[in-house]
Amino acid sequence: MEPVPFDKTNPKSIEAYAERLLNKSLKNVIGEDAIQTYSGKGKLGQLLEDLYFKYKPNSISGPDFAEAGVELKTTPIKETRSGFVSKERLVFNIINYNEEYKNTFTNSSFWKKNQLLLLMFYLYEQEKLDIDYVFKIIRLWQFPATDLKIIKDDWQKIIAKIKAGKAHELSEGDTIYLGACTKGANASSLRAQPFSDEMAMQRAFSLKSKYLNFIIEKSFRKEKIVIDYNEYDRILNDENALGERRAEYWKLNLNEVEPIVKSVNEYEIGETFEDLVIKKFKPYIGLSHTEIIDTLNLNPGNSKQISNAIARGILGVRKKKIEEFEKADIEMKTVKLEKSGSLKESMSFAQIQYKEIVSEGWEESYWFNTLTKRFFFVIFQKDKENVLRLKKVFFWTMPSKDLITAEEFWNDTKSKIRNNHFDNFYKISDNKIFHVRPKGADSADLMETSFGTFEKKKSYWINSSYIKEIIQHN
DNA sequence: GCATGATCATGC
């Protein structure tokens, strides 16, 4: 066997060799002949291994480049008006429910395989073949310590659900950065789980698409720092030693966002990111808007967004967006309760895209992707004097049974739009969690349909009664 | 008092 064209024990050497593909496609570099004589099959990652790296992984459970500890990942980006963004989540190894729970994080299948990634982002273009995709970012990636801490907690949360015999109830929205996404041809790709007879959907570890956007954005800026291994140690210190330590990674340069947690030293022992967020709110429970604003010296103005500004102020993020929430795609929702504990208003979401929904599948739809997010609720309630006071905060994910209702609602909405019926959607009075209601500048604010006609802009809403129940039970 | 339709304020 001919020697590989790089030092297979050295991540930097593998990266340097990979970088020769930058702004090129696989076909550009190895030529059409090599591809035509290739007898294997597979997607881009496989083709790269076979035809470009000429490297056969000698272990299935470990990283692709075993000697260097490097896992190769190809993942698509797409171009939008605001630049390049991730097209989809990054999918890691399938979760073996019967095995993974026996491990600690440090010797988990996830960590052993994915602690050092060679990421190859390519520009997805619908009409192109895999071999013609052009690579736009090629780089080694290690998780910054503050992110690794969250990822470890995410992993443990997934394991806890398996240990509780609830693998069938896993949801991508359960966790912050590391998700358990469905993986399989269809909903009948089921697997056994160790502590329940119920079959569970096959799932894989995955990184949220929004998290990838940060890697993408910061990679284009090419900023480097040296990783803080003391912080790594603090995260992993209750377990085995970390493997070989890696040299450099690219720092997230945060101009538009600001993290809640600046260093892993801010965590108490055993505390998760969510614990820490909730803890930050504790001293302000029961205080009024004005009292919180005075205490923290905030300057939120007098707008409709005041509750939002107060919540960010409490988290120490004043002007910018919350980095962790952006990367995890956590949806922060502030709610105002009346004295009685009910909500005056239902909760609105984005406008229904009439031209898009008609050809979408459920799991790629806006509504599915919104409802499977993790939510962070910040609840204010009016007191006897009608003064809004902070009541409670909590993280929440929609239970799977309500997602079934959501799918029915969405299918109903979609089929009406397909049939050119733009009224008669679910109403609040149907009492089925969701409804459709107008939302535009005014009643003359219209959106084009797939029929070429124009209809009033309408949005997805969650009924206030449902939100009220969530608040009561959390 | 609530359901439904309508519209405002802000930020990107």
Next chain:
DNA sequence: GCATGATCATGC
């Protein structure tokens, strides 16, 4: 200019 989050207005 427009989408989003928030809220108002009307009528039953």
